[in-house]
Amino acid sequence: MKTEVYMPAMSPSMTEGTLTKWLVKVGDHLKIGDPIAEIETDKASMEVESQIEGVISEFLVENGQDQIAVKTPIAIIETNTSTEKLKGKLFTNTIDDQPKKKIIKDRVIDQDKKQDKISVREAIRDALAEEMRRDKNVFVMGEEVAEYQGAYKVTQGLLQEFGASRVIDTPITENGFAGLAIGASFSGLKPVVEFMTFNFSLQAMDHIINSAAKTLYMGGGQLNCPIVFRGPNGAAARVAAQHSQDLTAWFSHIPGLKVISPFSARDHKGLLKAAIRDPNPVIFLENEILYSDQESIEEDNDDVISIGKAKILREGSDITLISHSISLKMCLEASKKLAKKNIDCEVLDLRTIKPLDTKAIISSIQKTNKCVVVEQGWSQCGVSSEIISVIMENAFDWLDAPVLRLTGKDVPMPYAENLENLALPSEDELIKIIESLFE
Amino acid sequence: MINKTKKNNRKLTKSDAIEAYKKMLLIRRFEEKAGQSYGLGQIGGFCHLYIGQEAVVVGLQMCIRDGDQVITTYRDHGHMLACGMSPDGVMAELYGRTDGYSKGKGGSMHMFSKEANFFGGHGIVGASVPLGTGLAFSNKYKKNKAVTLTYFGDGAANQGQVYESFNMAKLWELPCIYVIENNRYAMGTSVQRSSAQKDLSQRGISFGIEGEQVNGMDIESVIDAGKRAVTKVRNNGGPYILEMLTYRYRGHSMSDPAQYRTRDEVKEVREHSDPIESLKNLIIENNFLTEDKLQVLNAEIKQVVDQSAQFAADSPLPDPSELFVDVYQ
Ligand SMILES: Cc1ncc(C[n+]2csc(CCOP(=O)(O)OP(=O)(O)O)c2C)c(N)n1
Ligand SMILES: [Mg+2]
Numbered sequence: 001m002k003t004e005v006y007m008p009a010m011s012p013s014m015t016e017g018t019l020t021k022w023l024v025k026v027g028d029h030l031k032i033g034d035p036i037a038e039i040e041t042d043k044a045s046m047e048v049e050s051q052i053e054g055v056i057s058e059f060l061v062e063n064g065q066d067q068i069a070v071k072t073p074i075a076i077i078e079t080n081t082s083t084e085k086l087k088g089k090l091f092t093n094t095i096d097d098q099p100k101k102k103i104i105k106d107r108v109i110d111q112d113k114k115q116d117k118i119s120v121r122e123a124i125r126d127a128l129a130e131e132m133r134r135d136k137n138v139f140v141m142g143e144e145v146a147e148y149q150g151a152y153k154v155t156q157g158l159l160q161e162f163g164a165s166r167v168i169d170t171p172i173t174e175n176g177f178a179g180l181a182i183g184a185s186f187s188g189l190k191p192v193v194e195f196m197t198f199n200f201s202l203q204a205m206d207h208i209i210n211s212a213a214k215t216l217y218m219g220g221g222q223l224n225c226p227i228v229f230r231g232p233n234g235a236a237a238r239v240a241a242q243h244s245q246d247l248t249a250w251f252s253h254i255p256g257l258k259v260i261s262p263f264s265a266r267d268h269k270g271l272l273k274a275a276i277r278d279p280n281p282v283i284f285l286e287n288e289i290l291y292s293d294q295e296s297i298e299e300d301n302d303d304v305i306s307i308g309k310a311k312i313l314r315e316g317s318d319i320t321l322i323s324h325s326i327s328l329k330m331c332l333e334a335s336k337k338l339a340k341k342n343i344d345c346e347v348l349d350l351r352t353i354k355p356l357d358t359k360a361i362i363s364s365i366q367k368t369n370k371c372v373v374v375e376q377g378w379s380q381c382g383v384s385s386e387i388i389s390v391i392m393e394n395a396f397d398w399l400d401a402p403v404l405r406l407t408g409k410d411v412p413m414p415y416a417e418n419l420e421n422l423a424l425p426s427e428d429e430l431i432k433i434i435e436s437l438f439e
Numbered sequence: 440m441i442n443k444t445k446k447n448n449r450k451l452t453k454s455d456a457i458e459a460y461k462k463m464l465l466i467r468r469f470e471e472k473a474g475q476s477y478g479l480g481q482i483g484g485f486c487h488l489y490i491g492q493e494a495v496v497v498g499l500q501m502c503i504r505d506g507d508q509v510i511t512t513y514r515d516h517g518h519m520l521a522c523g524m525s526p527d528g529v530m531a532e533l534y535g536r537t538d539g540y541s542k543g544k545g546g547s548m549h550m551f552s553k554e555a556n557f558f559g560g561h562g563i564v565g566a567s568v569p570l571g572t573g574l575a576f577s578n579k580y581k582k583n584k585a586v587t588l589t590y591f592g593d594g595a596a597n598q599g600q601v602y603e604s605f606n607m608a609k610l611w612e613l614p615c616i617y618v619i620e621n622n623r624y625a626m627g628t629s630v631q632r633s634s635a636q637k638d639l640s641q642r643g644i645s646f647g648i649e650g651e652q653v654n655g656m657d658i659e660s661v662i663d664a665g666k667r668a669v670t671k672v673r674n675n676g677g678p679y680i681l682e683m684l685t686y687r688y689r690g691h692s693m694s695d696p697a698q699y700r701t702r703d704e705v706k707e708v709r710e711h712s713d714p715i716e717s718l719k720n721l722i723i724e725n726n727f728l729t730e731d732k733l734q735v736l737n738a739e740i741k742q743v744v745d746q747s748a749q750f751a752a753d754s755p756l757p758d759p760s761e762l763f764v765d766v767y768q
Contacts, residue, residue, distance in 0.1 A: 008478030010694040023702075032471060033490070033688060033709070035702060046696045049689070051475050071479070147699065148627035171597035171633040172564050172625055200563070203598075238483030238535070240546045242562035411766050415484065415546030416535035418756045 002057065004073040008048055010041060013237055013289065017041045018066035019074060028056045030077065037074070042119075042292050054079035116299070121291040123265040124154050124230075127272035128192060130302055132162050135190060138276055141168040141181060142194030142231075151196045152232060152291060178204035178229070182211045182281075185227040192276060195231035198285065199243050205250075212281040213256030228275045230284035233261070234326060234376050235424055237289070241412035244420075246377035248324070251283040252354040252386070258307055259354040261285040261324040265295035267351055270305030278307060287326045310357035312364070316346035319370040319434060322361060322387055324350040327374045327425060334430045343438055353383055361387060362395045369400040370437050374425060379407040401437045406430050450659050453727045459501065459658050460722060461736065463493040463715050466517040468744045469526055470689075473516065473533055473547075476748060477693050482533045485562075486547045489517035491688040494714035495620055496521040498661025499588055499681075502669045506583065510558040510571040511590035513548035514620075514687075518590065522555040526747035536754035543757040544765075564625075565598030567591050568617070572604040575615035575678070586672045590618045594625020596639050602646075605678070609646045612677040616668050617643070619680065620655070622687040627699040640682035650680025656712040659721075686712070 007017060021038040024030065035047040036056075054077040061074045068074065118126070132138045139162075144151045146159040146169040159167040170177040174195065181191035195201045201208065212225045234246040252259045258280055262268045268286070275282040313328060314335055321331040328349055335345035348364050350357065365371055371391060373384035384405040391403050406425045414420055451459070470488040477486050489496070492514075500509075500521040511518045519529050524540065532539025532550050540550040548562040558574060561567045571589025578585040595601065596619055608615050619639045623630055630637055640650035654660040661683065668679045686708045690697050722728050728736070 006478065009480045010478075014694075041694075046690060046694055049474075051471065051478070144627055147632075148696075151626070169628060169632065171628070172594045173597045173599060175599055203563070203565075236484075238546065239485050240544075240549055240562070242549070243485070409762060411762055414544040414757075414762065415532075415541070415549070416543035416757045417483065418759065419544065419762050422759055422762050 001079050003052060003054065003077045003079050005036065005048075005050070005075040005077055007039070007068045007070050007072045007074050009070045010039065010046055011237075014041050014070060016067050016069045018064070019061050019068060020064065022059060022063055023047070024056050026056050026058065030054060030056060048074075050077070052077060052079055117294045117296050118265055119292050119294050120265045120268050120286070121152070121154050123269035123295075123297070124272055124286065125156060125158070127269045127276070128155065128158060129161065131273055131276040132158070132166060135276075137188060138190045138192065139166040139168065140192045140194065141170055141177060143170055143172055143196045145169060145194050150194070152288060154286075154291070155194065174200050174203035175207060179207040179211060181227055182207055182225055185212075185225045186215070186223050190226050190276060192228045192230060195229060197236070197243060197288070198231050198233040198247050199245065201229065201231070201247070208251075208257070208281070208283075209254050213254045216280070217256060224279045225281045226279045228272070228282045228284050230272070230275075231286060232288040232291075233285035234287045235289075235408075235413060235420075238415060238417065238420060240415040244413040246375065246408065248285055248353055248375070249377050249382045249386075251285075252383060253381070256281065257354065258282045258352070259285065260307060260352050262351055263290070263313075263325055263328045263349050265293065266297050266301070266303075267305060267311070267349075269297070269301070270303045271307065271351065273302070273304045274307050277304065282307070285325065290326050305351075308352045308355045308357055310351055310360035311349045312346060312360075313349045314345065314347040316344040316368065318344040318368055319372065319437065320346045320348055320364040320368045321372050321374060321430075321434075322348045322350065322364075323374040324353060324383070325376070327376055330425065330427045330430055331374055334427050334434065337427075337431060338434060341435075343434065345434070350383075356386065356390065358390050358394065361390060365391055365395040366398045369398055371399070371403045372430070372433055372437070373403065373405040374407075374430060375405070376408050376425060378410055379405065380410070382407055404433050404437065406433055450663060451721070453725070455501065455662075456718065456722050456725070456727050459494075459497050459662075460715070460718050461740065462497045462500075462521055463658070463718065464737065464740050465526070465743065466493045466497070466520050467715060468740050469520060469530070469747065470516060472744045472748055473530070474689065474693070476530075476533070476751075481752070482547070483535065484546055485513065485692045486533070487514040487692050488687070488689045489514055491708070491714075492620060492622060492655065492685045493517060494658040494661050494718075495618070495655045495683045495685055496590075498658045499618065499665045501662055502665035503586065503588065506556070506585045508556045508558060508571075508574045508578075508585060508587045509590070510567050510574060510587065511560070512564070512567050512592060512595065513560070513562045514592070515548065515550065515560045519550060519552070519555070519557055519560075522552065522557045524550075524552050524555050524557060526743055527750040530747035530751040531754045534751035534754065535756070536751055537757045537761075538750070538754040542761060544761070565591065565595045565600050568595070568598070568601045569604045571617075572608050572613060572615055575608065575613040576611065578614050579611065584614075584673055586614045586616060586669055588616050588618055590620060592625060593619060593621040593623065593630050593639060594628065594633060596642060597633060601642075605643050605646045605648055608678040609643070609648050612675065614672045614675075615678045616672055617648075617650075617678065617680045619682045620685055621682055622685050624687070624691070624699065626691045626695070627697075629699065638682075640680050643678070643680045648678050648680055650682060652682045652684055655683030655685035656708075656714045656717070658714060658718050
């Protein structure tokens with residue numbers, strides 16, 4: 001019996017991949033778990049393993065073929081019907097009576113690509129590399145940052161350029177290495193500490209708050225702590241409560257810390273460079289789902305973007321939407337839809353959460369007289385609570401309507417797909433809230 | 440590092456051998472199915488498979504009794520099946536469905552069963568250790584003679600909270616068995632690259648906690664060491680460490696480039712130290728079961744696993760009203 005092998009989804013966000021290399025030949029006998037091919041996505045490269053026992057009879061895609069959609073048949077395995085009847089029903093599909101689908105596309109390789117568009121992931125890496133070239137006291141440390149090239153491929157290539165003394169793999173011991181890095185910063189080094197995700201920074205919270213944020217003050221200004229803690233924050237896809245949460249508000253509560261949460265690739269680069277040069281501890285919050293988003297940047301752009309400055313992403317006159325990081329996507333989409341209904345939204349990207357750009361917030365309210373604040377985090381004592389207070393204290397007379405907000409629901413993140421969608425703020429909810437202010 | 444199965448000193452009875460074989464095979468087939476379903480997008484997020492490590496959990500489960508407790512990390516499917524939790528309920532949870540052990544809210548890493556005395560399923564590396572120590576504390580407090588198996592990985596063994604726990608466990612002589620599943624890697628970092636003291640069984644020495652290294656690929660060695668440890672700990676012997684030398688065949692989670700080890704290394708272990716193959720050989724050599732009987736057994740287990748995937752696929756998504764349920768009691 002012939003059984004198709006599909007292009008597997010290696011992560012929930014994967015839609016397509018490149019088959020970099022077949023690891024078997026036609027005629028090879030495969031056991032369950034034998035590696036068949038090497039697949040590369042924008043995040044990682046990995047092996048596809050055989051899910052059934054049998055003999056490889058045909059390849060449906062070639063070495064190096066890219067943009068192969070998930071669930072596309074990539075090979076055919078001839079199985080021994082009697083013992084294999086029950087196996088692999090789900091992953092593989094018997095196809096004796098189905099036409100074969102062949103998707104052959106030439107691989108387009110950008111030989112000398114002029115980096116006109118770079119992803120958020122590359123922007124962060126470039127900022128790290130440029131600052132490491134510029135200042136030998138800058139070093140990177142964290143779990144899987146060196147040999148593995150970063151759990152999310154962000155630190156790719158750094159070990160090769162800067163060596164193991166400046167790109168350092170740590171044991172899984174967040175409280176320990178956060179404290180160690182803070183200690184190193186006390187004596188003049190400039191550590192950039194990666195948390196594989198910010199969920200794990202909770203292990204190190206004491207050092208971040210009690211050692212990094214307060215030492216300058218406690219010592220009457222003698223000992224500063226030039227350190228950056230960076231990594232993905234916020235909801236990721238389907239990883240449930242302990243791995244999916246927005247901790248922005250937590251950090252922004254603490255005097256002594258600066259907190260950055262950028263959206264565009266350009267801002268990631270310029271703000272990370274500023275964070276590394278800043279003499280204070282900076283929390284640099286990225287978002288896993290944004291890593292592959294691209295933006296055009298000139299090849300030799302090495303602009304440093306000032307910390308503490310918000311940016312207007314879309315000019316508008318009827319209402320201001322204030323947000324940061326991935327939620328801005330939703331604000332921009334909603335703005336487009338509302339434009340058709342004659343509601344002209346201004347979208348303000350905070351970029352820095354602490355210190356907050358109150359001037360930019362107030363001047364936008366003075367222009368639009370209405371406001372909705374959007375964040376993925378929980379509402380109580382959230383970023384939006386703070387912004388609304390700032391508006392009440394400084395721009396109350398300019399308001400034509402109460403300031404409303406859309407936040408993550410007050411629940412731990414559920415795993416089930418439908419519940420996860422409900423827990424997060426949605427575009428529909430946002431449009432409804434905005435429209436309610438124009439009724 | 441992993442010794443070949445010892446063929447002498449036969450300790451397993453026929454019924455134990457068959458029981459262990461069934462459970463290990465169930466775990467392996469279940470995990471293969473989970474891997475397939477993940478590839479089809481039926482399971483999302485992180486999914487850490489236990490393939491290769493089956494002898495550890497199956498062997499230790501055979502050493503404990505009703506009332507004893509188990510707690511582990513996110514690599515938990517095998518532990519749950521060994522505890523007697525139903526494949527249907529576990530698979531439905533992996534699918535994020537309402538009939539899952541956590542009603543679809545926890546997923547692969549976060550399942551619990553009070554009934555089976557299984558206390559999770561914890562996603563934060565190292566977290567199972569103080570929690571397990573606390574379970575043991577409760578048993579000492581209640582004087583109920585129960586022991587707690589607290590599982591964690593070689594990578595987790597470097598977390599500071601492990602040593603805070605060791606200190607309290609010995610200070611208060613808590614009935615806790617720390618099971619370090621040393622599968623040689625924490626994601627892409629080998630024990631060689633992460634640990635100053637690489638013999639993890641000796642990590643309790645400065646607290647006065649004894650430990651030993653065990654061939655975790657050999658069910659007989661696991662049971663032998665497990666029985667001794669349980670007896671000691673149950674009889675007020677205080678905590679004990681079992682370092683299980685084992686190996687994970689698959690990637691860390693589903694998207695693991697696996698550049699940190701060679702294909703040959705994986706192949707070598709699979710071909711020469713596979714815990715299920717060794718036990719199968721033992722069963723045949725001792726005439727506990729014939730090849731034919733084993734085939735039938737195989738087919739039965741396949742059926743159970745296929746059924747669990749069907750059950751999961753048929754189970755509805757949680758009702759939207761569930762979103763706000765169980766935040767508080
Ligand atoms: C506190 C914390 N840091 C990092 C992670 C990310 N992470 C998940 S599993 C893992 C490796 C753990 O390896 P090990 O303890 O050896 O267990 P294994 O996965 O091999 O079973 C890492 C770094 C996490 N979940 N929690
Ligand atoms: Mg490990």
